[in-house]
Amino acid sequence: MTAPESTASVGTSSPATIIEFDNVSKVYDVDGEGRKALDGVTLAIHEGDIYGIIGLSGAGKSTLVRTINGIESVSGGSVRVEGKEIGELRPKELRGLRTRIGMIFQNFNLMPSRTVAGNVEFPLRNSGLSKQERAQRVAELLDLVELSEHSDKFPAELSGGQKQRVAIARALANNPDILLSDEATSALDPLTTEAILALLKNLQAKLGITIVVIAHQMQVIKEICNRVAVLEHGTVVEENDVYSVFANPQADLTKQFIANTSALGQGENTATELASDETLIKMQYVDQNVSESLISTASRQFDVDIDIRFAEVSQIGSRPLGGIIAVIKGSAETREKVIGYFRSRSVNVEVLEASRA
Amino acid sequence: MNFLSTLFPDVSVRMDEFYDCTVETLIMVGIVGLVSFVLSLVFAVILTTTKPGGLSENTAVYQFFDKLINLFRSIPFIILATTMIPFTRIVMGTAIGLKGAIFPLIVGITPFFSRQMESALLGVDPGLVEAAVSMGLSKPQIVWRVYLRESIAQIAKVTSITIVNLLSMTAVIGVVGGGGLGDFAIRYGFQRYMIDASIAVVLVYLVFIYIAETAGKLVIARTSH
Numbered sequence: 001m002t003a004p005e006s007t008a009s010v011g012t013s014s015p016a017t018i019i020e021f022d023n024v025s026k027v028y029d030v031d032g033e034g035r036k037a038l039d040g041v042t043l044a045i046h047e048g049d050i051y052g053i054i055g056l057s058g059a060g061k062s063t064l065v066r067t068i069n070g071i072e073s074v075s076g077g078s079v080r081v082e083g084k085e086i087g088e089l090r091p092k093e094l095r096g097l098r099t100r101i102g103m104i105f106q107n108f109n110l111m112p113s114r115t116v117a118g119n120v121e122f123p124l125r126n127s128g129l130s131k132q133e134r135a136q137r138v139a140e141l142l143d144l145v146e147l148s149e150h151s152d153k154f155p156a157e158l159s160g161g162q163k164q165r166v167a168i169a170r171a172l173a174n175n176p177d178i179l180l181s182d183e184a185t186s187a188l189d190p191l192t193t194e195a196i197l198a199l200l201k202n203l204q205a206k207l208g209i210t211i212v213v214i215a216h217q218m219q220v221i222k223e224i225c226n227r228v229a230v231l232e233h234g235t236v237v238e239e240n241d242v243y244s245v246f247a248n249p250q251a252d253l254t255k256q257f258i259a260n261t262s263a264l265g266q267g268e269n270t271a272t273e274l275a276s277d278e279t280l281i282k283m284q285y286v287d288q289n290v291s292e293s294l295i296s297t298a299s300r301q302f303d304v305d306i307d308i309r310f311a312e313v314s315q316i317g318s319r320p321l322g323g324i325i326a327v328i329k330g331s332a333e334t335r336e337k338v339i340g341y342f343r344s345r346s347v348n349v350e351v352l353e354a355s356r357a
Numbered sequence: 358m359n360f361l362s363t364l365f366p367d368v369s370v371r372m373d374e375f376y377d378c379t380v381e382t383l384i385m386v387g388i389v390g391l392v393s394f395v396l397s398l399v400f401a402v403i404l405t406t407t408k409p410g411g412l413s414e415n416t417a418v419y420q421f422f423d424k425l426i427n428l429f430r431s432i433p434f435i436i437l438a439t440t441m442i443p444f445t446r447i448v449m450g451t452a453i454g455l456k457g458a459i460f461p462l463i464v465g466i467t468p469f470f471s472r473q474m475e476s477a478l479l480g481v482d483p484g485l486v487e488a489a490v491s492m493g494l495s496k497p498q499i500v501w502r503v504y505l506r507e508s509i510a511q512i513a514k515v516t517s518i519t520i521v522n523l524l525s526m527t528a529v530i531g532v533v534g535g536g537g538l539g540d541f542a543i544r545y546g547f548q549r550y551m552i553d554a555s556i557a558v559v560l561v562y563l564v565f566i567y568i569a570e571t572a573g574k575l576v577i578a579r580t581s582h
């Protein structure tokens with residue numbers, strides 16, 4: 001199955017492109033042999049996006065995101081940020097650009113010898129602000145991430161979530177236009193992850209920045225991103241708005257990622273033995289009310305038993321996405337008709353298992 | 358004083374000379390330590406930044422310093438010190454006494470100190486460097502604010518280890534007329550069988566080593582969070 005190539009933005013008044021990858025490739029030299037980390041990546045990230053990049057470990061996510069601030073050079077293609085070609089910037093210009101691109105990491109990367117305030121102040125040293133103005137800015141930032149009372153502590157005295165908050169404050173110090181997050185929640189427990197994701201989303205709304213979020217869990221993408229690219233072996237296998245990806249995943253890898261996050265996905269595996277006249281289906285729909293009445297209508301109209309094994313509604317952005325796993329019992333012909341009926345009502349139906357009888 | 362003169366009869370009659378030798382050793386350790394500290398820090402920064410994957414990767418520079426340090430480290434100090442006598446004369450004007458001891462000691466300890474410093478800098482989490490790069494810091498700023506600043510405790514540790522090594526080198530340099538406590542121990546303890554002279558020197562060395570280690574631990578305790 002191939003992914004849609006489209007990078008067109010949603011909506012009519014589409015915001016400007018802020019980050020553009022054009023056929024980007026990266027080959028690392030490993031003991032004299034080339035190891036391809038990125039292979040022909042073409043993507044556009046728009047202003048105000050919370051853009052997710054998901055993939056398994058080693059897919060090239062970190063490499064891709066590091067080409068945005070030029071920490072990693074590209075072997076081919078080009079990366080443009082705010083219209084500037086990263087590869088053509090002089091070292092000084094590149095450093096200037098980097099002050100306007102914040103970055104947070106899985107391991108926080110706070111300076112252990114500096115206090116919380118010292119860490120947040122760290123990137124402000126080059127900003128030309130006076131000592132007093134810097135202290136003022138640090139106070140503002142710590143307030144923003146709700147850590148004011150910890151300003152004199154050292155990183156070792158903080159919890160993981162607090163450390164990541166300090167790192168976020170530090171990344172925002174110079175009022176960046178872009179925030180890069182490389183697995184920022186991967187070292188955190190689920191509750192803390194929720195809190196950090198909520199903070200990122202909040203900051204995006206408050207400051208209007210563009211956030212690029214790397215994750216290896218679809219949950220993170222679902223929670224905060226508006227668009228997502230799925231990376232596999234250095235290539236983009238799927239790219240779309242998050243809702244469409246969840247509602248109608250194209251690539252096998254995307255389906256796996258989604259199955260792993262939703263209880264619905266787990267439900268698929270709990271299928272019982274099917275009788276010869278049964279088909280196990282997965283339905284995904286946008287409007288919950290319609291679909292529930294659809295099932296009763298269908299069972300009446302076609303005179304079949306439709307047994308709901310599992311149902312779930314998940315929230316993606318502000319839109320609900322419903323899913324049902326059900327067994328249709330009836331003649332092969334009728335089962336076909338039922339599925340056709342559902343599809344005609346724009347319910348996405350996937351046959352998980354059908355008896356061959 | 359009576360007690361001391363019974364225990365250390367040969368030292369107590371040469372108290373002034375013993376005192377002068379102690380001061381000489383201290384001056385040796387102080388000057389050599391300071392010069393070598395700066396040199397080693399520079400070498401360690403060069404090695405750390407030019408090594409493969411480093412901030413300013415440069416294989417030629419890295420290989421040069423790496424090999425140079427290994428070459429000097431592989432020469433036993435007593436051989437280095439004697440071989441260097443003509444060079445010492447050219448650089449310092451003399452090859453004996455305090456003045457003559459300083460140059461070979463610097464050459465002798467710096468390779469060791471540089472390796473120790475290098476390992477201290479290598480202890481800095483590469484993630485911190487990556488974060489600093491991503492914030493737009495220049496390379497000198499990264500060296501200063503990340504590599505050096507974040508390894509102060511490790512630098513203190515390797516410095517105290519190095520001073521202990523340097524102390525034993527100052528004793529060796531005494532053999533080739535370098536002055537200091539080593540010289541005192543050779544002239545009286547070894548050549549004239551005055552056992553108490555050797556023991557007194559050993560005791561002073563023990564005190565010096567204790568001070569070096571304690572100072573190191575204090576700095577480590579104050580800079581670790």
Ligand SMILES: Nc1ncnc2c1ncn2[C@@H]1O[C@H](COP(=O)(O)OP(=O)(O)O)[C@@H](O)[C@H]1O
Pocket residue numbers: 028029030035036037055056057058059060061062063064
């Ligand atoms: N500095 C490097 N040198 C050599 N190979 C590297 C380097 N960095 C990453 N790679 C390789 O490139 C591929 C992609 O790595 P990475 O971008 O870190 O993936 P991800 O972040 O998705 O886990 C992997 O195969 C990895 O081993």
Ligand SMILES: [Mg+2]
Pocket residue numbers: 061062063182183
């Ligand atoms: Mg990674």
